Amino acid sequence: MSSLQTLSMTATPSAGVPDLSRVPCVDAVGIEERCSRFQTRSIKKESKVAGLKHVLSMIDLTTLEGQDTPGKVRQLCYKAQHLHDALPRIPHVAAVCVYPTLVRVAHKELEGSGIKVASVATAFPSGQASKKVKITDTKFAVSEGADEVDMVISRGEFHRGEYTYVFDEIAEVKQACGAAHLKVILETGELSTLDNVRRASVLAMHAGADFIKTSTGKIEPAATLQVALVMLQAIRDFYYETGRMVGMKPAGGISRAKLALHYLVMLRETLGQQWMTPRWYRFGASRLANDVLMQIVKEQTGRYQSLDYFSKD
Amino acid sequence: MGKTRRKTGTTTPRKSRSPRPVRKLKFATDWTYSAAPESTDHVRLESRYGLFIDGKFSEPRSGRYFATISPSTEKKIADVADASTADVGRAVKAARRAFDGTWSKMKPSERGKYIFRIARIIQERAREFAVVESMDGGKPIRESRDVDIPLAAGHFFYYAGWADKLPYAFPCRDPKPVGVAGQIIPWNFPLLMAAWKIAPALATGNTVVLKPAETTPLTALKLAEVIQEADLPPGVVNIITGAGETGAALVNHPDVDKIAFTGSTEVGKIIQKAIAGSKKKFTLELGGKAANIVFEDAAIDQAVEGIVNGIFFNQGHVCCAGSRLFVQESVADDVVRRLKDRMETLIVGDPLDKNTDIGAINSKPQLEKIREYIQIGQDEGAEIYQSSCPLPAKGYWCRPTLFTKASQSHRIVQEEIFGPVLAVQTFRTVEEVIEKANNTPYGLSGGVWTDKGAKIFKITGKLRAGVVWANTFNMFDPSSPFGGYKESGVGREGGLHGLLPYVNLS
Incomplete structure (x- = not known):
């Protein structure tokens, strides 16, 4: 995809902070019930294999450790393109997600592969830095070659009710992204209530998010089906209201294929066909891919292989 | 895979008051669920x-x-x-x-x-x-x-x-x-x-x-x-x-x-x-003809789930089904749009399939009765919407059905249909909805959806029904009395x- 096309597809912020008093409230018990229905959908045979391949193609293969090295990132980038060469017709992942200092390495490895380079920025994971530092961080990541930027919102300001601050900060980071897509991490594990998750989603989308994302993966709980459902419903209403599609990325704690399929079921029954592509839905995960591969092998051979048969990068 | 499931249903075209473009989610997805029938070989039945x-x-x-x-x-x-x-x-x-x-x-x-x-x-x-x-x-x-x-x-x-x-x-x-x-x-x-x-x-x-x-x-x-x-x-x-x-x-x-x-x-x-x-x-x-009442301050998405559960549970063959929906006018369009989207995701078909949401109508006479009421509703001038799901060739089936623009004097509002058919009315004030909800010969159950606790108590006390659910519907427990x-x-x-x-x- 040329940079011009990418540019034309990124979001523009709304004129101002949305009226959060009009955001519908969320009933946690009802959300729980709906989520349990997704989990009782029976996904077997062809449907399972097709679903698992969808999942693979939506993965943001992630490494976000202090100990990350260029060598480790290069290995991860190879894995991103060759998930399991023993299996035919396995898609590549959607993106590789790294810290800003390693973006250049990933960018070089993935050039021409169709796989995006995503970078966390804005003083990830805490976001405890000045706005100036966050903007600089973002610009650095983009200048190093990031196609996508994953930022964290200022939860402290959000909890204090400083919605304008949060809105402005997202909008400014969005501007700093230029042609790069912006994923806004709400860090739902620190938002306390589903009502807050819903409000933060609306705020982020109006401020120009291309994607909204549950978590950094550094805080427990990370992604849950419950917060993901609330966010999908917010995306749906935003689409109906503005006509603009916003992507969704649950991240952290999704390491099992079965759980990933539950997320996919939720996506199918909440947003439907238009969102069921890597363009609009991602899984932020480091260990998920191998479990999915193991399940695909099992569907073909009838046996589970040891994890030693799948490369760890 | 890859087959599309959409068939033409009797859907009415969306009438939009605003000049906004028509935005529609598409639930006929490329990725669908394979058949997941529950096995029957463990069942012992005499002839x-x-x-x-x-x-x-x-x-x-x-x-x-x-x-x-x-x-x-x-x-x-x-x-x-x-x-x-x-x-x-x-x-x-x-x-x-x-x-x-x-x-x-x-x-x-x-x-x-x-x-x-x-x-x-x-x-x-x-x-x-x-x-x-x-x-x-x-x-x-x-x-x-x-x-x-x-x-x-x-x-x-x-x-x-x-x-x-x-x-x-x-x-x-x-x-x-x-x-x-x-x-x-x-x-x-x-x-x-x-x-x-x-x-x-x-x-x-x-x-x-x-x-x-x-x-x-x-x-x-x-x-x-x-x-x-x-x-x-x-x-x-x-x-x-x-x-x-x-x-x-x-x-x-x-x-x-x-x-x-x-x-x-x-x-x-x-x-x-x-x-x-x-x-x-x-x-x-x-019998029953329960009023399910949704206020503007309700958790709308969860209320929609409750509406679906209220009327489509057990194909609507439920005496306490929430078959009359009352929505406060300020959120009526929102609720109906979400409801239609949700109805599109309901799977109608083989009762033994673990993914089926709505099974078969219990008998041929019952199916005929429901069809008759669906015709009556259209003749009375209510606006019909049915989900576009495919139906099996054999057996007794009815698509989830919605009637908007229904009114108190319609037969589809007054009479028990005992099928997956919901009549929707709107209201402005609390007094109005209580009067309408109670204006029926029946009084088995009711539902209220609001985020305000005080409103729940005020309204549930005035509904003349044996069971009134708040922010849920069709929940049963052996320790809870039931009757009309x-x-x-x-x-x-x-x-x-x-x-x-x-x-x-x-």
């Missing part, structure tokens, strides 16, 4: 069932049998006996003998043990019961597995616990059993209704003659096997099959002390006339209140 009288199955005196068919395949599952008046007499006689001889004299804690045993065996055989229920009645396996069968076992567990504690339920009133109970149950929750009827009757020391509905007799007959396995004294529970005439013979039998009926208001009235002037006690659990106002019935079943119709107090 022919007799009458369960005095602890064993016997041929009907009439010599007549009738077929019970699966509404999803239109194939015969088994033949069941058609009990004549003479057979009813035999069953009542056996029940009387068991009442006088053993059951009413038994130590209450012993009675409790038998009922606990029934509960446990139902749990152990839950999978088989769920499959048979779905085969015979058409309800999705998800519901029979997760709702009907666990709740049926739950009722036996609950009332087993009361058996030796009756003096605490009725302090200083010396509760005594009534005698022989004649119980007639409907086809919408066959095993669950049997449990609702039998469990409290046994716990209080009565004996029972139960007649299941003619379209869904199989789980009751399987329950007879459980009763044999639990080694209940012969005659304590008798289960006889047949249609209306058999029921009439049971109601009119002079040696029956109490009638418990769940079914249509029409038949309920006939029963009440038939037993007028007799000493028979009775409870009637009849006005033409929805007399008496309460479930909970402590459910003991009362089965005891005489001093």
